[in-house]
Amino acid sequence: MKxxxxxxxxxxxxxxxxxxxxxxxxxxxxxxxxxxxSEKYLESIVSVLSKSNLLISLRGKGGGYxxxxxxxxxxxxxxxxxxxxxxxxxxCLEGEVNDCxxxxxxxxxPMWEGFNKLINDYFDGxxxxxxxxxxxxxxxxxx
Amino acid sequence: MKxxxxxxxxxxxxxxxxxxxxxxxxxxxxxxxxxxxSEKYLESIVSVLSKSNLLISLRGKGGGYxxxxxxxxxxxxxxxxxxxxxxxxxxCLEGEVNDCxxxxxxxxxPMWEGFNKLINDYFDGxxxxxxxxxxxxxxxxxx
DNA sequence: TTAATTTACTATCAATTTAGTAGGAATAAA
DNA sequence: TTTATTCCTACTAAATTGATAGTAAATTAA
Numbered sequence: 001m002k003x004x005x006x007x008x009x010x011x012x013x014x015x016x017x018x019x020x021x022x023x024x025x026x027x028x029x030x031x032x033x034x035x036x037x038s039e040k041y042l043e044s045i046v047s048v049l050s051k052s053n054l055l056i057s058l059r060g061k062g063g064g065y066x067x068x069x070x071x072x073x074x075x076x077x078x079x080x081x082x083x084x085x086x087x088x089x090x091x092c093l094e095g096e097v098n099d100c101x102x103x104x105x106x107x108x109x110p111m112w113e114g115f116n117k118l119i120n121d122y123f124d125g126x127x128x129x130x131x132x133x134x135x136x137x138x139x140x141x142x143x
Numbered sequence: 144m145k146x147x148x149x150x151x152x153x154x155x156x157x158x159x160x161x162x163x164x165x166x167x168x169x170x171x172x173x174x175x176x177x178x179x180x181s182e183k184y185l186e187s188i189v190s191v192l193s194k195s196n197l198l199i200s201l202r203g204k205g206g207g208y209x210x211x212x213x214x215x216x217x218x219x220x221x222x223x224x225x226x227x228x229x230x231x232x233x234x235c236l237e238g239e240v241n242d243c244x245x246x247x248x249x250x251x252x253p254m255w256e257g258f259n260k261l262i263n264d265y266f267d268g269x270x271x272x273x274x275x276x277x278x279x280x281x282x283x284x285x286x
Numbered sequence: 287t288t289a290a291t292t293t294a295c296t297a298t299c300a301a302t303t304t305a306g307t308a309g310g311a312a313t314a315a316a
Numbered sequence: 317t318t319t320a321t322t323c324c325t326a327c328t329a330a331a332t333t334g335a336t337a338g339t340a341a342a343t344t345a346a
Contacts, residue, residue: 001146001262003232005305008251015250027321036245041306047323059322060314076254089146102179107158107274108151111219118265119144122258131250148334170292184335190294202293203343 003084009037010045010083011076014128017055018071025057025064045083052082071132077123087119146227152180153188153226154219157271160198161214168200168207188226195225214275220266230262 016031028046032039046065050057054074055065067074081087090112092100103109159174171189175182189208193200197217198208210217224230233255235243246252 001144001150001227001230001232002234003144003255004303007144008233011251025321029321038306040308043322044306050322057322058314059312059320061318061320062315063313063321065322084144087144089144090151091145107277108154110278111269111274112146115262115265118261119258122261126254131254134250135253147332168292172292181335183337186293187335193293200293201343202291202341204291205344206292206342208293 001089003080005041006045007080007084009035009042010049010079011128011131012037013042013046013049014054014067014071014074014079015131017065017067018128018132021067021071023066025062025066027064030064048083049079054079054082070129072127072129074128075124076126076128076131077120079128080123081120087116087123089115089119144232146223148184149188150223150227152178152185153192153222154271154274155180156185156189156192157197157210157214157217157222158274160208160210161271161275164210164214166209168205168209170207173207191226192222197222197225213272215270215272217271218267219269219271219274220263222271223266224263230259230266232258232262 012035013031016035017026020026020030028042029039031037032042035042046055049055050065053068056068057063057065077087086094088094092098092103092109093112093116098109100106155178156174159178160169163169163173171185172182174180175185178185189198192198193208196211199211200206200208220230229237231237235241235246235252236255236259241252243249
């Protein structure tokens with residue numbers, strides 16, 4: 001039950017872009033050095049964000065990446081769903097329909113559904129701007 | 144970010160034992176048939192639960208497994224932490240100390256800590272008895 | 287005592303996912 | 317034309333997942 005490096009690195013990349021958000025394009029190399037992540041690996045992550053138009057990219061000299069929106073307009077949920085593929089904690093909750101044959105009488109399904117909602121609500125309630133400003137989440141969302 | 148079959152099967156196994164909880168030992172074969180899970184695979188899962196004394200086992204004819212406590216005394220959290228290894232959503236939150244060199248200034252750590260707490264609190268708030276009685280969790284824990 | 291039943295233990299394995307690496311083509315600016 | 321940068325395709329090693337197989341040990345009933 002782990003968030004993979006893809007998702008974690010993507011969030012760090014977005015924070016880095018937000019912290020260095022001065023209108024210019026930022027080369028991936030700069031981000032890779034600051035974040036101590038292989039540029040080549042980061043490249044595969046940034047391409048997902050770029051293709052989905054979360055980022056604007058420019059090739060060639062003076063090129064790089066920059067945010068397409070303001071930091072407060074990116075939820076962590078939207079970034080993780082993209083880079084992790086899905087935030088569903090069980091595969092039967094992925095996609096539109098549940099095609100599990102046991103679904104109709106499954107004793108555990110409601111628990112997974114509740115958990116799925118909790119995950120998505122939690123990460124949709126946090127923006128990149130929140131992470132840059134350094135809010136503390138460890139005591140929030142007491143259940 | 145998935146709960147593996149180990150954890151999910153373990154919960155189903157515990158529910159099955161709770162639903163057939165009549166004092167007798169229940170052979171694994173019976174559970175495997177009812178739950179449509181390979182007996183051999185279930186064996187590797189049940190051994191973890193048995194070694195940690197969540198279950199009582201007896202070999203030989205008339206043997207099998209039964210719950211060591213009442214269904215309401217098992218939280219789903221305790222079962223998942225055991226079978227999944229850990230419920231921590233990022234590896235730096237596993238164990239007692241965080242040895243990540245970035246931890247002291249990590250912009251994302253508070254978010255992961257908050258998420259970790261959310262996960263553990265959610266599953267520690269659900270017991271096997273809850274699952275047997277069929278409570279609905281999809282609208283609980285609104286954040 | 288023997289046969290049947292059941293857990294316990296050890297080893298193996300194929301498929302998938304994770305976490306990267308490598309090389310070069312396309313593009314843009316100086 | 318040189319330099320810097322993204323974009324694209326392919327490859328790979330290691331770990332994890334989800335099992336399967338065979339046998340030993342224990343227990344009970346006939």
